Amino acid sequence: MLKLYNTLTKKKEIFKPMKDKKVNLFICGLTVYDYVHIGHAKTYIQFDFLVKYLRWKGFKVFYLQNVTDIDDRIIKKANDTKQNWKSLALKFEKEYLEDTKNLDIDSINKYARATDFIPQIIDQVNRLVKKGYAYETEDGIYFEVKKFKEYGKLSGQDLNKIIAGSRIDINEKKKNSEDFVLWKKQKPNEPFWESPFGNGRPGWHIEDTAITEHFFGSQYDLHGGAIDLIFPHHECEIAQQEAASGKKPFVKYWVHTAFLNMGSEKMSKSLGNIIRIKDVLKKYDLKVIRYLFISQHYRTTLTYSEELLEQAKNSLQRLQETIYFLKKGKDNKKSLLLIKKARIKIERALDNDLDTPIAFSVLFELSKNLNKIGGGRKSLEFFKEINHFLGIFDFGEANIPKEIIKIAEKRLKARSQKNWQESDKLREKLKKKGYLIEDIEDTYSIKQIS
Ligand SMILES: [Zn+2]
Structure with a gap:
């Protein structure tokens, strides 16, 4: 049985969807104002792997991802570079889709743009106001954090400490420093939509819950993202949706991937230390990049270096050579037994919160032994089977005339x-x-x- 580490309960839990084997899954997508960097690639490859593994195990996964196509950063960049915000967002959305395609990230069933769900967003904000969780000020609609007693349960923080620690941004006119914005009223030269609370645009957190409520209802199985989204983003999502529907849990399993660091810092646009995935793909095959991120545990922080990619390239090459070798060989009793044992061990490791380092050590051991005793078609079939979720091997010939x-x-x-x-x-x-x-x-x- 598959166990996953749940950020909400802070332990590994048996993964049991709300309804049979049907899994509604949502991962925070990109804010489309710049190119995809290798830190994003880590996040999205690791979730692609999780979804493919779930499907391989027979779960029927619907993988939904949002596209944040309206945001302060988009507006700022559009103004700074004198372009239209919408065409800027569309340009980087296209870049994003191209990069994910180039990384073989093809498990997503639906991309949902925030601006395509404005009526749903307004509806959710409206309900929060009516229920007394949100209030209006001259610059927007805010969620009153104090009203939601369980605020802090995902990040494991005490509500009083959050309140004491938060600061009011001088640009905001809210009641309490910890309150967060649901709807921003229009400022001069900003894009806007009409709403019962005046012209404006959605806050960041509300787009996710409005989109998932539209597709999945008020409760669903799995929500993921990189670890920096736990607070405040995912904490705010819980407050919004559980307050709006009165049902909990909003999400049964919360899964978060660790960072990719540059030296001692997180890789981020604001720190200016990003490496575009396009540039990495010029030098390394997508399979090497996938191998690097899949072979490391998703909850382990990685520090980026070119040596890391070189090592990944060499390790993957060793496994790949076994595949070439098996193409010409014949199965024997020993090889079949080895395959059978490896299959059990690999599934057991992955079922334990996707312990890919263990799974790969089994695979390397198997590969070493097969190189010695030989193996053939059935051994190769095994590699093809696990490649459904690994996506790192090349079986060649298929496209060779x-x-x-x-x-x-x-x-x-x-x-x-x-x-x-x-x-x-x-x-x-x-x-x-x-x-x-x-x-x-x-x-x-x-x-x-x-
Ligand atoms: Zn999000």
């Missing part, structure tokens, strides 16, 4: 007969046709020259 394979096979035969002249001739022939052949012990791998 038959004609090319034929030449490669001919060359393999020439090599086994030590006919080096013929072998070199065939290598050249392949090169002319745009394919690179690499010898691996008594087999080969072919790659298209890009």
